[in-house]
Amino acid sequence: xxTYRNTLIVVFIALSIHWVSAQETLCVFKTSPNIFRxxxxxKALGKGALIQTADVVTLKTGDxxxxxxxxxxxxKIETSGKYTYKQLTDHKVEEDKSxxxxxxxxxxWEEMTHASGSETIIGGVFRGENLMKFPIDxxxxxxxxxxxxxxxxxxxxxxxxxxxxxxxxxxxxxETNGSELGLFKGxxxxxQGTLFEWYVDTEAFPNLDNKTFSSFTLIDRATYESKKEPxxxxxxxxxxxxxxxxxxxxxxxxxxxLCK
Amino acid sequence: MRNxxxxxxxxxxxxxxxxxxxxxxxxxxxxxxxxxxxxxxxKAFEDFSFTDLYYSKLKSKxxxxxxxxxxxxxxxDRFAIxxxxxxxxxxxxxxxxxxxxxxxxKIPFTDSILKAEINKHHNLVTAYYHTDSATVRNxxxxxxxxxxxxxxxxxxEESNVIRDFEGVDKEGNLAFAVQLAKVSGFVGNAKxxxxxxxxxxxxxxxxxxxxxxxxxxELIDQxxxxxxxxxxxxxxxxxxxxxxxxxxxxxxxxxxxxxxAGRSVPDMYGVVIHANILKMFMNxxxxxKTPKSVVWIxxxxxxxxxxxxxxxLEQKSEFLFDLLKKLLVFIVAVLFLYMALxxxxxxxxxxxxxxxxxxxxxxxxxxxxxxLMRYLKSNGIWKHTVIH
Numbered sequence: 321x322x323t324y325r326n327t328l329i330v331v332f333i334a335l336s337i338h339w340v341s342a343q344e345t346l347c348v349f350k351t352s353p354n355i356f357r358x359x360x361x362x363k364a365l366g367k368g369a370l371i372q373t374a375d376v377v378t379l380k381t382g383d384x385x386x387x388x389x390x391x392x393x394x395x396k397i398e399t400s401g402k403y404t405y406k407q408l409t410d411h412k413v414e415e416d417k418s419x420x421x422x423x424x425x426x427x428x429w430e431e432m433t434h435a436s437g438s439e440t441i442i443g444g445v446f447r448g449e450n451l452m453k454f455p456i457d458x459x460x461x462x463x464x465x466x467x468x469x470x471x472x473x474x475x476x477x478x479x480x481x482x483x484x485x486x487x488x489x490x491x492x493x494x495e496t497n498g499s500e501l502g503l504f505k506g507x508x509x510x511x512q513g514t515l516f517e518w519y520v521d522t523e524a525f526p527n528l529d530n531k532t533f534s535s536f537t538l539i540d541r542a543t544y545e546s547k548k549e550p551x552x553x554x555x556x557x558x559x560x561x562x563x564x565x566x567x568x569x570x571x572x573x574x575x576x577x578l579c580k
Numbered sequence: 581m582r583n584x585x586x587x588x589x590x591x592x593x594x595x596x597x598x599x600x601x602x603x604x605x606x607x608x609x610x611x612x613x614x615x616x617x618x619x620x621x622x623k624a625f626e627d628f629s630f631t632d633l634y635y636s637k638l639k640s641k642x643x644x645x646x647x648x649x650x651x652x653x654x655x656x657d658r659f660a661i662x663x664x665x666x667x668x669x670x671x672x673x674x675x676x677x678x679x680x681x682x683x684x685x686k687i688p689f690t691d692s693i694l695k696a697e698i699n700k701h702h703n704l705v706t707a708y709y710h711t712d713s714a715t716v717r718n719x720x721x722x723x724x725x726x727x728x729x730x731x732x733x734x735x736x737e738e739s740n741v742i743r744d745f746e747g748v749d750k751e752g753n754l755a756f757a758v759q760l761a762k763v764s765g766f767v768g769n770a771k772x773x774x775x776x777x778x779x780x781x782x783x784x785x786x787x788x789x790x791x792x793x794x795x796x797x798e799l800i801d802q803x804x805x806x807x808x809x810x811x812x813x814x815x816x817x818x819x820x821x822x823x824x825x826x827x828x829x830x831x832x833x834x835x836x837x838x839x840x841a842g843r844s845v846p847d848m849y850g851v852v853i854h855a856n857i858l859k860m861f862m863n864x865x866x867x868x869k870t871p872k873s874v875v876w877i878x879x880x881x882x883x884x885x886x887x888x889x890x891x892x893l894e895q896k897s898e899f900l901f902d903l904l905k906k907l908l909v910f911i912v913a914v915l916f917l918y919m920a921l922x923x924x925x926x927x928x929x930x931x932x933x934x935x936x937x938x939x940x941x942x943x944x945x946x947x948x949x950x951x952l953m954r955y956l957k958s959n960g961i962w963k964h965t966v967i968h
């Protein structure tokens with residue numbers, strides 16, 4: 321009886337070990353900084369980290385997470401929220417299912433009809449033409465009013481401001497004679513989506529495909545506070561030097577693109 | 581009876597036409613090889629292969645390989661490299677490859693740390709390369725106690741595009757990726773290794789975006805990399821920053837180049853080529869190259885059939901033949917290329933260029949063959965032909 325009980329215990333342990341070791345995991349392929357999982361709340365997810373079935377991953381606005389499973393399938397999450405393992409696996413990136421035959425004949429057709437057009441080749445580089453000052457490129461902005469500022473050129477009186485919603489591709493174009501422009505959150509273009517890009521030019525009709533836009537993401541206050549956390553030691557150091565809260569927020573904005 | 585004779589004669593005419601085409605093709609080939617002002621054309625064709633179209637434009641993206649990790653060494657110093665090796669080795673990977681060469685000694689302190697790290701791991705593979713006159717290895721100070729090393733040569737016989745590699749050289753030395761595959765258990769016994777002698781086509785699965793990559797600074801920040809557990813980790817250069825398209829140090833031309841013909845920039849880092857080769861071993865996904873003899877037999881056969889069809893068309897109606905000749909050439913070219921792409925998708929490499937050239941030349945040569953036969957027939961030199 322004793323032997324039978326011991327055998328059962330050994331078999332149960334062996335099966336449990338096998339089950340645990342065979343547990344599925346997802347590997348972090350690419351990640352934004354400061355994404356955390358429940359099993360390791362103090363340490364941000366890094367490349368190569370493994371997400372277990374019991375983990376819950378939290379993404380804030382503007383975060384992006386790419387994962388791969390053992391078969392090489394890719395999962396991509398770009399919306400804020402809390403995700404269980406099962407919910408992460410619901411975001412599989414669909415593979416290109418078109419057949420070789422359709423791709424081949426489509427390629428032949430495009431080559432015969434020159435559908436792709438000819439390549440634009442220029443013999444130069446882009447330097448210093450960006451007038452944009454604030455918000456800086458890739459900034460995270462929380463505010464009910466966004467103030468855009470840019471450098472001016474003494475040769476020009478009029479400037480053309482372009483704001484594009486990256487998700488909807490909607491474009492706002494304004495003419496102004498100053499060096500700054502304020503837009504409130506209620507503006508229709510800012511109402512949808514969170515990722516935008518903007519550009520200022522002295523020409524009314526520049527070729528926007530050749531221009532380098534600056535991007536920014538609208539975030540909420542909670543996200544702002546959580547993104548500020550890693551800078552806490554730096555903020556404390558700045559406070560110790562006698563800087564005010566507003567001055568510190570300005571430094572965070574100008575140096576790290578975290579703007580309020 | 582007359583019809584049967586005529587029928588038999590046309591098959592014979594097709595044989596002579598094929599022979600005629602082969603002679604003309606041979607003359608053209610000698611022209612290319614011997615006339616120096618045609619050398620640029622010869623060189624341009626050396627880098628070209630029809631099957632590159634598959635890799636460059638048509639191949640579906642494969643899954644990202646979680647079992648191969650690429651560590652971008654950027655321009656980190658030897659101390660950082662040693663630290664990174666230590667961090668990776670803590671995860672117990674199957675093998676660690678260093679696609680790096682430490683030819684000279686630098687700072688004694690950091691060199692000692694690196695040496696200690698290299699010697700600590702029995703599953704670490706180092707690199708060397710052959711030149712015409714010598715073999716270039718790490719400085720003897722870094723000589724590893726384990727004998728796991730592999731050559732990193734990608735010398736190609738005729739082209740600058742890296743389409744194949746030599747798995748085992750004549751002296752029995754293993755290529756770097758083959759050594760990694762052996763150390764990590766993907767290549768078994770000596771018999772399997774002996775099958776890797778000679779040129780082996782590389783079955784490319786993707787560029788650096790298809791592999792899990794990490795930089796040394798990321799590794800040092802994180803102090804861990806769980807994905808390296810049971811994986812094969814290769815240290816090499818992947819651009820500064822990773823994947824920088826303007827950085828061509830250790831970058832080579834491969835069939836995956838977006839521009840598969842004409843001038844372009846190198847597209848793949850050396851370490852990624854090793855990773856692609858290793859992935860072939862992991863997935864046992866090798867390409868079978870059709871022997872040259874089979875290619876030539878197919879070329880002659882298809883040339884024969886193209887001559888036969890063209891002769892029959894011409895016999896039916898000269899106008900029809902002239903009208904349909906160009907269409908026939910176009911259809912044959914499209915279908916042959918399609919066949920080659922289908923075969924490469926099934927991991928069979930067939931060099932269709934010779935088959936295509938001879939087949940299309942056969943169609944074009946029919947007209948000249950007819951002139952020749954008419955001349956020979958009218959002068960009583962040759963009568964056994966349906967041409968009149």
